[in-house]
Amino acid sequence: MTDTEKYDRQLRLWGEEGQARLEKSHICLINGTATGTETLKNLVLPGIGGFTVVDGNKVSASDLGNNFFLDKSCLGLSRALKVCEFLRELNDRVKGSSCEEDPVHLINEKISFFKEFDLVIANRLPEAALTTLSQYLWEHNIPLVVVVSYGYIGYLRLVVPEHQIVESKPDTPLDDLRIYNPFKELEEMADQLDLKSLNSQQHGHVPYITLMVHLLKKWKVDSNGGKMPSTRDEKESFKKFFISNANSFQDEENFQEGVKGIWKVLQPYSVPSDIVAIMNDPKAANLSSTSDDYWVMVAALKKFHETHQVLPLQGTIPDITADTISYINLQKIYHEKASADLDEFTSIVNSLVSSVGKTLIPSEMIKKFCKNVRFLNLVRYRSLVDEFTPATARSAYMISELEQPDSNLVFYIVLRAVEKFNNIYNRYPGFNDEEVDADIPLLKSCVTSLLNDLSIPTTLVKDDYITEIARYGHCELHNIASLMGGVTSQEVIKLITHQYVPLDNTFIFNGINSTANPYKL
Amino acid sequence: METSYTDIEGRWSDIDKVIKRTGPFVAPDFQPDTNDSPSIKTALQNDFKILVIGAGGLGCELLKNLALSGFRNIDVIDMDTIDVSNLNRQFLFRRKDVGKSKAEVAAAFINQRVAGCKVTPYKCKIQDKDEDYYRQFKLIIAGLDSIEARRWINGLLVNLVVTDTDGNIDPLTIIPLIDGGTEGFKGQARVILPRISSCFECSLESFPPQTTYAICTIANTPRVPEHCIQWALIFGLPDAAIPKPFDPKVFDNDNPVHMTWLYETAKKRAEDHNINGVTYKLTQGVAKNIIPAIASTNAIIAAACCNEAFKICTDSSGYLDNYMMYNGQQSVYTYTFNYEVKEGCAVCGSNIVSYEVSPKTLLSTFLEDISKDSRFQFKKPSLRCNGRNLYMQGLLHQSTVPNLEKSLEDLQVGEGDEITITDPSLPVSITSIILLIYHDVESESEEETTTTSTNSFTPSVNNQEVPREKVWEKYAKRSRERTDHRTDQNQCRKLINQILKEYKAGSHVSIEEVRAKAIEAQTKKIQSYFDNEFQTNVSIKA
């Protein structure tokens, strides 16, 4: 039994390369609560390299009511030690270690402890310690993930200075077919098409790409003075012309496929605006020997685009109606053009690399980048300090979100106020049964002062939400912990593998009615 | 039930906060527990019995979540055994457990880890249990990947609901069904209150049978590696001229020898047509219809399901109304909405659907069409009309085989007749009725007549016949939208007839097998209705 078999169902998503990145990563968890262990469970199972749990607590009775990675025998022992032991058992390939120190103490006295990790997950950290940690990790370019399960509510925040993505893996990627602006080889092949000479079987099996390129050229030369159709009327007229070339439109699937996507095809070629933004980023303009490979390749992409006004061709075509031979031929033409583009792109990369004095970028990496140029992505997160400082907080955005009926953002406000409450009273609102009623107005005044700091009208947070959060008394329900652990681990996997697109930057789950929203705070 | 186990003081202090305290969002019936009268906790621990169907990726999570929600009486049903590829997410299993019963290993693990919890495993099919068995549960949570099993349990639970002569529902007979499903980074969780909210059958269309490549493409114009793998499965396997190191009747896609043969046959086919990309991994993916699965998505969906279960049993909060979709691929998106009851639902609504068809349609084509239809998705249907058996499974099967090549007309099935259908995908007591509406196709050749019958149907409301004009309008629109190539379809039908002849000649491969193969062995060529719906909603929200 190999790991390939064991990991088969996930390798189909993130591949060997994503798996290798996971297996190299060492992740730190602050506090081995239910939310913490549920997150790690979903990371140990797919095989991260290692993890370290930092937790100064001893296992208490209430841990046995919500934490699956503890049992009766653990009562009174170090929680870091025991959850580490129980989690390690899930996957013998994963190394686990524990640190029994109080994380707040560690942050205040020995913050360099956190420098060794590839990512830190913080859970149940007081706001002051969290802020200190986030600044430290930000300076060291280490991703921080903050997760909270509070009664029926969940909160998640990702903090990374810059996250580069080559394989964003969009749900429905469209192939770059260049029908509007065919490359030479494609145009030459389409020129050779002689529809009249084909029998009906062949006629119905000419790939629509070839049909389109061929007929577009014919139409523009014969009927539009050599210009591509640009107005609505011209496009309609081309569409009619295209259909008129079918022997029987009802029966020819290739012609139908052509008409289906005709409006998209008749859009002039353009580079997506987010890719343009990445190419124009100052980091691509100012390369040095310490530049990331990503930015060197972006710079090369910019050069390629300046020369050709197009991006390197991806070279894949969708499965479309065609006979085998025409399809394979067409595939070959795209593939060869993509190879030629890749060769040229690679030589630009190599010359940039040598001009700035960097080590060579592996050709496999260049190839992957080149194949994904239309799906590049870059996320620059806001720091927690920017979010927490009233002068830089996104108050206007928050107001517009809070004005929506039943906005889940109210929970963000009340949970922030809970931290203020904890800062003042050194306990959580409603923790003790006898104090719930008395804590509600105290929590309300924390909400009011937070809203005033942020210049948000206090009427936007209704009392019911404050009452509800006080009712929770800092409790951690296993279901919410498990759900948040699921979302958190998924985002950690995206950050570590640099595949798919992670949340930017806050997620709130409302377990009262099972709704959720992402916010950019 | 007995209360033999006493908990350590303070163990449930987190749950106590929400069951001992009231709040602005609790359900109307909520009565907080007091120390003297802990009725919610007693119910959780002693009175309520919960059933988990499936002990796989979702099932392991469900059992853990229920145990740590304070439930103590849990049954789990799963007939499967543990495979090594389960270990990346089914965290109650270890390498040493490979080959053992999922239900048994999962139950033993939970019972050992969570003191006081008693999970009882059943290694069997859900169909092996009777109504009385299902009646004992407070609610049922399904973590299944099989549409068929979900339809079955849904149908059964809808049928258990008792209504009096005035049509009032007896609420005590309602057993909520909470259903979860995942695929890669996507999933959905929903609450079904039988006879009150929409049921699983109402939403059958959102789980379309995976669309098969036209059989003629596979046979004549293969283009992508998947076509070659399908060819090896559908044509290579029954072909006696192709040597194979095993008996094709017992093809097993878990057997490496069989899979290697399949891979090599597909590769050969691909080489003959200059197609690249047939790999062992892809062959496995296509042959087993492998769906990617990861721990995180299962955790999210199972937790959403159990959160609803806990709230239904404690009244301590609001509720999911009634469907949540999840997609974690690009950012983290959810969409929560009310999935509405479908009129004409075979299970919870009127079970009559009008179906437009040509009288010249062969029974075999008709069978093929309704099985493929996303609204029915029959597995092995039996058809009766006017008190006669048209096509039967089981003992009467052989006697009805000759009918397959007769047209509806020849079988004396008339306009407005109702064809009653029973199928293993529906519980025994539920039938689906198809009301036939004939359309005339004077100008077209006989061949074309048969092909145009595919998929044109209109649901009727409460047995009222839909006006012919309306049906025709709809039909005409649909046929305009159709992208299928008729020539291709004619080729397809010839192929199907060929397979039929083989069938009659006593060849070992049955038409059901061929059809099942074609439907099962799939790739992701077509985006499902659901993905589109989801994308649309997400883009509106964003």
Ligand SMILES: [Zn+2]
């Ligand atoms: Zn229904």
